[in-house]
Amino acid sequence: MTLHLVAEFHAAAGQEDRLRTALEAMIEPSLAEAGCLVYQPYVDPNDPARMVLVEEWTGDAALEEHFATPHFFHVRDVLDEILAEPMVIKRLIAA
16 A cells, blocks of 8 residues: 655745755655655645645655655755744555
8 A cells, every 4th residue: 555645845935946946856866766656846826935745655664765865864954944834744545
């Protein structure tokens, strides 16, 4: 059963482009991971400071491996600097 992850981000004022760049830079290395099926950031058309990241993984183990990659550690450090509030992560499975 695949695992879906939805992460919500709110950039601090003036950090919208940096947030978009940070999330877009994660697409290629994340999709190169064996367990990553989908990795797609979206921007709120009514509020460019808000973005949502939709991911699909083969399971919990694949997601936990993702959380241990150098590219994840890098983006986590960048997000710590540019978010107005902590990100919200939801893990979802099919009903």
